[in-house]
Amino acid sequence: MRIAVDAMGGDFAPAEIVKGCVEALDRADAEIVLVGREEAIRAEFEKLKFKPDGNIIILDAREVIDSDESPVRAVRHKRDSSIVKCINMVRDGQADAMLSAGNTGALMSAALLYLGRIEGIERPAIVSAYPLLGRKGRFALLVDSGANAECKPSNLLGFAYMGSIYMSSAFGVKNPKVGLINIGTERNKGTALLKDSFMLLENSAVNFIGNIEARDIPKTEADVLVCDGYTGNIVLKLTEGVAWNILKLIKEKMTESLTSKFAALPFAAKLKSLKKDFDYSTYGGAP
Amino acid sequence: MRIAVDAMGGDFAPAEIVKGCVEALDRADAEIVLVGREEAIRAEFEKLKFKPDGNIIILDAREVIDSDESPVRAVRHKRDSSIVKCINMVRDGQADAMLSAGNTGALMSAALLYLGRIEGIERPAIVSAYPLLGRKGRFALLVDSGANAECKPSNLLGFAYMGSIYMSSAFGVKNPKVGLINIGTERNKGTALLKDSFMLLENSAVNFIGNIEARDIPKTEADVLVCDGYTGNIVLKLTEGVAWNILKLIKEKMTESLTSKFAALPFAAKLKSLKKDFDYSTYGGAP
Numbered sequence: 001m002r003i004a005v006d007a008m009g010g011d012f013a014p015a016e017i018v019k020g021c022v023e024a025l026d027r028a029d030a031e032i033v034l035v036g037r038e039e040a041i042r043a044e045f046e047k048l049k050f051k052p053d054g055n056i057i058i059l060d061a062r063e064v065i066d067s068d069e070s071p072v073r074a075v076r077h078k079r080d081s082s083i084v085k086c087i088n089m090v091r092d093g094q095a096d097a098m099l100s101a102g103n104t105g106a107l108m109s110a111a112l113l114y115l116g117r118i119e120g121i122e123r124p125a126i127v128s129a130y131p132l133l134g135r136k137g138r139f140a141l142l143v144d145s146g147a148n149a150e151c152k153p154s155n156l157l158g159f160a161y162m163g164s165i166y167m168s169s170a171f172g173v174k175n176p177k178v179g180l181i182n183i184g185t186e187r188n189k190g191t192a193l194l195k196d197s198f199m200l201l202e203n204s205a206v207n208f209i210g211n212i213e214a215r216d217i218p219k220t221e222a223d224v225l226v227c228d229g230y231t232g233n234i235v236l237k238l239t240e241g242v243a244w245n246i247l248k249l250i251k252e253k254m255t256e257s258l259t260s261k262f263a264a265l266p267f268a269a270k271l272k273s274l275k276k277d278f279d280y281s282t283y284g285g286a287p
Numbered sequence: 288m289r290i291a292v293d294a295m296g297g298d299f300a301p302a303e304i305v306k307g308c309v310e311a312l313d314r315a316d317a318e319i320v321l322v323g324r325e326e327a328i329r330a331e332f333e334k335l336k337f338k339p340d341g342n343i344i345i346l347d348a349r350e351v352i353d354s355d356e357s358p359v360r361a362v363r364h365k366r367d368s369s370i371v372k373c374i375n376m377v378r379d380g381q382a383d384a385m386l387s388a389g390n391t392g393a394l395m396s397a398a399l400l401y402l403g404r405i406e407g408i409e410r411p412a413i414v415s416a417y418p419l420l421g422r423k424g425r426f427a428l429l430v431d432s433g434a435n436a437e438c439k440p441s442n443l444l445g446f447a448y449m450g451s452i453y454m455s456s457a458f459g460v461k462n463p464k465v466g467l468i469n470i471g472t473e474r475n476k477g478t479a480l481l482k483d484s485f486m487l488l489e490n491s492a493v494n495f496i497g498n499i500e501a502r503d504i505p506k507t508e509a510d511v512l513v514c515d516g517y518t519g520n521i522v523l524k525l526t527e528g529v530a531w532n533i534l535k536l537i538k539e540k541m542t543e544s545l546t547s548k549f550a551a552l553p554f555a556a557k558l559k560s561l562k563k564d565f566d567y568s569t570y571g572g573a574p
Binding site: 133146149150181183190191192213214215216217218219229230231233234235236237238239240241242243245246247249250271 | 518
């Protein structure tokens with residue numbers, strides 16, 4: 001498999017990106033194409049005392065899209081940027097996949113503009129793994145978790161299909177259960193968007209199990225949680241905020257005196273692993 | 288102060304409502320009017336061996352609005368219901384306030400239909416106290432937390448004014464800080480509703496401090512968090528769900544063996560108080 005990697009996107013690029021790719025070569029049977037300013041990438045290789053072999057090659061791209069640039073404008077004008085070049089490698093069959101830690105909006109726009117849509121799917125979505133509590137390693141897919149702040153019912157139907165197919169083909173879940181995030185379990189609850197989406201999902205080929213209330217998200221039976229990107233962003237970030245703050249508070253209680261520090265020893269590792277479950281850097285990547 | 292209480296609304300009514308009112312008489316200097324089926328209320332007095340004095344009186348109401356009735360229809364047709372009679376007591380100056388644990392939609396509709404709106408306020412809202420983590424007893428007001436699933440920017444401006452006035456007059460907070468729940472801190476973030484609301488709030492007399500990302504809600508500096516009722520419901524219930532599930536998981540870890548049970552003793556009370564902070568029955572009432 002050949003993966004095109006945007007060497008110029010994200011915090012501390014290209015240093016951290018190059019470092020990650022060099023590490024990945026040892027672990028995965030993949031060929032990596034680093035896309036970005038050739039001299040900057042070569043300089044990182046030298047710092048790492050790394051001699052590139054045939055499994056890692058460089059594709060020079062002179063332009064960089066910054067994180068605060070207007071996405072649509074940037075991808076239209078910067079044809080020689082690392083993001084656009086990565087996307088075009090996938091389009092032209094020169095790479096099987098691409099990844100970027102850069103401007104998410106530009107990435108979405110470049111995908112729409114140069115790669116195009118799958119037939120029947122109106123909008124691309126960002127998919128996140130939502131860690132389910134008390135279920136070791138189990139997660140639900142949250143679609144859309146931030147690409148489309150405002151959606152139509154047919155968009156949510158598309159997200160349900162994409163989430164189901166991804167969950168079954170990438171994780172082997174058979175007939176994935178699809179839930180719709182809503183403010184009540186009854187079919188007539190919520191906004192016009194949600195009422196209409198309920199009807200579409202009910203009459204679709206996905207395994208729709210109904211509305212999921214926010215209170216039940218952390219232990220949901222659903223494999224795929226469907227919502228608009230505004231809601232997905234709120235759900236993801238609020239979960240993170242609440243979880244981190246509670247765990248921080250408990251840690252403070254546990255370490256406020258020497259006695260409690262000793263008493264807390266048996267739980268320290270458990271708390272740490274729980275904290276990791278909610279750390280966005282654990283699940284940072286999103287298809 | 289005279290308070291009209293809907294004796295027939297909520298789980299286990301009228302038994303629990305009557306019991307609560309009898310208890311309240313000992314604690315507060317208020318006069319209570321219990322509104323509902325007189326014979327049912329009297330039967331509860333007898334069970335409690337309570338002899339009503341001048342501080343608690345009964346106003347007979349023959350009809351009851353059930354929790355699953357269509358709100359607007361119910362309040363239009365059931366003029367002799369406990370909810371409508373409570374509202375009308377406030378309208379006619381016979382009571383200073385009213386409370387009900389019954390059908391929330393019917394309560395909102397009855398308020399709109401019989402009590403009417405304050406001039407300049409388009410929509411009533413439900414206000415909840417959102418407990419802030421690690422700040423003993425501090426909370427933010429979440430407006431709207433569920434009355435209006437779909438809103439216009441001017442509705443959110445109204446919520447901001449109501450929340451500010453309530454926070455300053457009921458809790459003595461000077462010049463309350465108002466935040467807008469959004470998916471980013473920049474002014475151009477979010478849906479059309481949020482972009483327009485940002486501009487209205489910025490140019491209003493409230494002390495607007497900008498957008499608040501979901502991740503920052505649990506430790507926000509804002510005294511009033513403004514959002515539509517759909518978002519408010521998601522924020523409130525997701526917080527509850529995440530907090531409860533984490534605390535439950537920690538409790539399980541702590542009690543999974545006898546050794547850990549002993550080690551956990553110093554934290555048991557602390558965890559319990561934290562759990563109480565997130566229990567919706569602690570902050571169950573909502574103006």
